[in-house]
Amino acid sequence: MADPTNDPEISFTQIDVDVDIQEILLAASQHDIPTLRRLVRTQSALPNAANVKDPETGYSPLHSAIAACEPEEVEEQANGVNGAHEDEHAKLLKSGVETVKFLLQEGAIWNDLDNNDETPGCIARRIKAPELYELVVDAGVRAEMLLSRLEGYEELSDGDDEDEEEDAENVQAEVEDEAAPELVDASEANVAEITSTGERTGLANPEVSNPGYLNSSLNITNERILDADQNGVMMSWESSIMKNSAQKLLPRPGMKVLNVGHGMGIVDGFFQEQSPASHHIIEAHPDVVAEMKRRGWDSKPGVVIHEGRWQDIMPGLVGAGETFDAIYYDTFAESYNDFREFFSEQVIGLLEQEGKWGFFNGMGADRQISYDVYQKVAEMDLFEAGFDIDWEDIPVPKLGGEWEGVRRAYWVVDNYRLPLCRFMD
Numbered sequence: 001m002a003d004p005t006n007d008p009e010i011s012f013t014q015i016d017v018d019v020d021i022q023e024i025l026l027a028a029s030q031h032d033i034p035t036l037r038r039l040v041r042t043q044s045a046l047p048n049a050a051n052v053k054d055p056e057t058g059y060s061p062l063h064s065a066i067a068a069c070e071p072e073e074v075e076e077q078a079n080g081v082n083g084a085h086e087d088e089h090a091k092l093l094k095s096g097v098e099t100v101k102f103l104l105q106e107g108a109i110w111n112d113l114d115n116n117d118e119t120p121g122c123i124a125r126r127i128k129a130p131e132l133y134e135l136v137v138d139a140g141v142r143a144e145m146l147l148s149r150l151e152g153y154e155e156l157s158d159g160d161d162e163d164e165e166e167d168a169e170n171v172q173a174e175v176e177d178e179a180a181p182e183l184v185d186a187s188e189a190n191v192a193e194i195t196s197t198g199e200r201t202g203l204a205n206p207e208v209s210n211p212g213y214l215n216s217s218l219n220i221t222n223e224r225i226l227d228a229d230q231n232g233v234m235m236s237w238e239s240s241i242m243k244n245s246a247q248k249l250l251p252r253p254g255m256k257v258l259n260v261g262h263g264m265g266i267v268d269g270f271f272q273e274q275s276p277a278s279h280h281i282i283e284a285h286p287d288v289v290a291e292m293k294r295r296g297w298d299s300k301p302g303v304v305i306h307e308g309r310w311q312d313i314m315p316g317l318v319g320a321g322e323t324f325d326a327i328y329y330d331t332f333a334e335s336y337n338d339f340r341e342f343f344s345e346q347v348i349g350l351l352e353q354e355g356k357w358g359f360f361n362g363m364g365a366d367r368q369i370s371y372d373v374y375q376k377v378a379e380m381d382l383f384e385a386g387f388d389i390d391w392e393d394i395p396v397p398k399l400g401g402e403w404e405g406v407r408r409a410y411w412v413v414d415n416y417r418l419p420l421c422r423f424m425d
């Protein structure tokens, strides 16, 4: 086969493409929308021009447009000079906002990574540009909502029904129009990273599936539970989160609680401290069930253990007329759509009218922008399902050595946002 680098035609084409890429990135960094429009809409050589990448920095046009808004270091100066500098910066931010909006409309990927492992939103946050950050968060919310709907269609469709196929095609078209070409290939890591419940799930590691996990054997110690691939299932540093959640959900003795996912039994221990009248626990992994029995959970006051997946157990509880004052959800390797199904189809049938429910909020917790996007996505879906939600920030202890021997750190953000949900008035 001929060496393409010796082929003058191919080399010239490559040079043209490189020049085009640099021209687009330059126009983005100069917030030059007319030039960008011309380059993005007319470059036949670059079909995905809004998402070209600088080979050295990994910057996309969105990275470039945002990075160009970084304020220059100014030394203490006379007021007048500082004022002029601020005006200039405000102008720069304004043109930055317009450019970011334009690029997102043209299909720029909101969560593409540069060579520094930063998304455009990470840069906006680092340079303290909230107006740019919020634009990227909103783009992320739109993209993720569409993606989760599209996945829902794929799951529902058996491929025989023409209407279903047509609906799915319409959603797909909507997705492609909605400035999110990354959604078309959801298998790409930077998109898959945020399509699951984030924490101890198959986010950056999509091969971790719930059925696969349930069939694997676990390593259970007093400090943590790891699955067979060293993924962290549960870790003791989460105790303060569990304590807060349990106390908010069960503020007084004598209440009825349902916990989904026993893990290390941390949250269940705090529920027990609140002396519940009844305390149901659903747990699907046989190793965890064996361990909880070894530790005597089956004879604790009010405790009823349901062995199996919540998907199989909860409909039976609804059928038996059980209701609860509090429900807590914290599973492992389930997708965002599983979670959505949990609250929109199961919680509704089991929660007392005045009851409260919560969940381990680890969605996207390996990156602040993902965490913020998923908070909004969840909020919108919860609202649609008829729930109000209150959030409370609680600081997370500084983590370091905890991750030794764990495949990946599933928690990076500084604060845990504790959710407390109830039926809308």
Ligand SMILES: C[S@@+](CC[C@H](N)C(=O)[O-])C[C@H]1O[C@@H](n2cnc3c(N)ncnc32)[C@H](O)[C@@H]1O
Binding pocket: 200, 210, 233, 234, 242, 260, 261, 262, 263, 264, 265, 266, 267, 268, 282, 283, 284, 285, 288, 308, 309, 310, 311, 330, 331, 332, 333, 334
């Ligand atoms: C993160 S741990 C729960 C930790 C717990 N909150 C604690 O305080 O220790 C997740 C638990 O959910 C269980 N699980 C995973 N998928 C499940 C499912 N579909 N139904 C019920 N339990 C599930 C896992 O086996 C695991 O024990």
